[in-house]
Amino acid sequence: MTSAILLWPGGRTQPLRLHPRRESRGWDIDLCVEGASPYPLGRQATLHAGLARGPVNNPARQIWMSLTGGSHPPVLRGPVVFTGPADRDGNLTPLPSESADVVQRVANLMNGLVRTGPFTASAAQARGERTYQCDAHAIRHDRETGRSAFVVLDGVGATSDVHHFVRRYAPRIAQGAAQTGSPNQALLAARIAANADRQTRGATATAVVAVLDPRHSYVHIAWCGDARAYRVSRFGAAIPLTADHVRAAQLHRHGLPAGGRGLRSWSASSIAAGSIAQRFVERRYMSRLLLCTDGVYAPLERWHRLGPILDGAEDAKGAAAQCVREAVAAAGADPGNGTALVVDLHR
Structure with missing residues (x-):
C-alpha cells in the first residue's frame, strides 16, 4: 500500500491509501484529482495535479517551493495529491516522512487563510x-x-x-x-x-x-x-x-x-x-x-x-x-x- 496525502486549496489534508497494484494507482489518484499529471519534486516527492480549474492551490505551491529549494511552481488549481517518487520500475513509493512533515506543516499554517491587515x-x-x-x-x-x-x-x-x-x-x-x-x-x-x-x-x-x-x-x-x-x-x-x-x-x-x-x-x-x-x-x-x-x-x-x-x-x-x-x-x-x-x- 502506497501512502499519499490529498491537499485541498484551503489547506485541508486527508491521508490516502493507494492500491498496491501499479496500474490501479493512477486510477486511485484520478478519483480525487481529475486528469492528474505527475510533477516529480526531485527525490523527495511527486505532486499529482489535475486540470487547470478550480481555485488556486497556494498551499501546494508553497510546498512545491519548500521541497525543491525554491524553484517556481506552475499555477496549481483544485486538489492535488502528494506521493513518494517513482522507483526505477515506475512504481510510486510511499511519501517520505520528511516530505509528509513539510506537507502537513505548510498545510496547517495555510488552513483557513485570512487576509492580513495593513x-x-x-x-x-x-x-x-x-x-x-x-x-x-x-x-x-x-x-x-x-x-x-x-x-x-x-x-x-x-x-x-x-x-x-x-x-x-x-x-x-x-x-x-x-x-x-x-x-x-x-x-x-x-x-x-x-x-x-x-x-x-x-x-x-x-x-x-x-x-x-x-x-x-x-x-x-x-x-x-x-x-x-x-x-x-x-x-x-x-x-x-x-x-x-x-x-x-x-x-x-x-x-x-x-x-x-x-x-x-x-x-x-x-x-x-x-x-x-x-x-x-x-x-x-x-x-x-x-x-x-x-x-x-x-x-x-x-x-x-x-x-x-x-x-x-x-x-x-x-x-x-x-x-x-x-x-x-x-x-x-x-x-x-x-x-x-x-x-x-x-x-
Whole structure:
C-alpha cells in the first residue's frame, strides 16, 4: 500500500491509501484529482495535479517551493495529491516522512487563510566608526499580488566593494521576494546572480528576508548567515525567529570543539554560499517584527535591552531609531555598522 496525502486549496489534508497494484494507482489518484499529471519534486516527492480549474492551490505551491529549494511552481488549481517518487520500475513509493512533515506543516499554517491587515515599517542605520556603511535594507510592495517584502543585509567585510554590493542586492532581493512570495527563492536567485556578476568582485553579505502576503495567515522568513529576525511576545520579550549560521554551530553539530571567540562569531553562510533556511510564523503571534544586523542585536542582547525597546516603543519608527541609538551607545568605543528594520503588523 502506497501512502499519499490529498491537499485541498484551503489547506485541508486527508491521508490516502493507494492500491498496491501499479496500474490501479493512477486510477486511485484520478478519483480525487481529475486528469492528474505527475510533477516529480526531485527525490523527495511527486505532486499529482489535475486540470487547470478550480481555485488556486497556494498551499501546494508553497510546498512545491519548500521541497525543491525554491524553484517556481506552475499555477496549481483544485486538489492535488502528494506521493513518494517513482522507483526505477515506475512504481510510486510511499511519501517520505520528511516530505509528509513539510506537507502537513505548510498545510496547517495555510488552513483557513485570512487576509492580513495593513502594516507600518521603518528602518534606521548607523555607520559607527567604520569607513563604509556595509549594511543595507529595502522594502518592496507588489501591487498585483499585494505582497510586501522586507530585507536586511549585513556585508561581510568593510570595503567599498561590500558597500556597493549590499546597496545593489538589497532592493533586488526585496523585489524578487515580493513578486514570488518566496524569500528563500529570492535569496537563491541572488546567489546565482551574484556568483555570475563580475562587478561584485567576491563581495557578499548575510541576509534576512520576510514576506507578508495579504492572502496568508503567516509571515514567511528566510535567512543566511547571522542577520536575524525577532518578534515581540505578549510579555514583552524579544523572541528570535532565526538561527545563526555560524562556524561554531557547525563544529558543535559534528561534536567538535567550537574554538575561540573568533570562530563563535564567524558566519558560515552568506548570499554567495552556504545554507539558506526558512520558516513560517503565524501572523497572530506577531505584532511587531524586527530584522537586524549583529551591530544592533549583539550589544542590545548583552544589556538585555532588545525586548524592552521593541515592547515599549510607540511605533515602528521609534522602535527602529531607538534600537540603533542604544546599540551604538552600548557598543562602547568601537561601534560598527548597525541596521534595524521594524514592521508593525496591524490586526
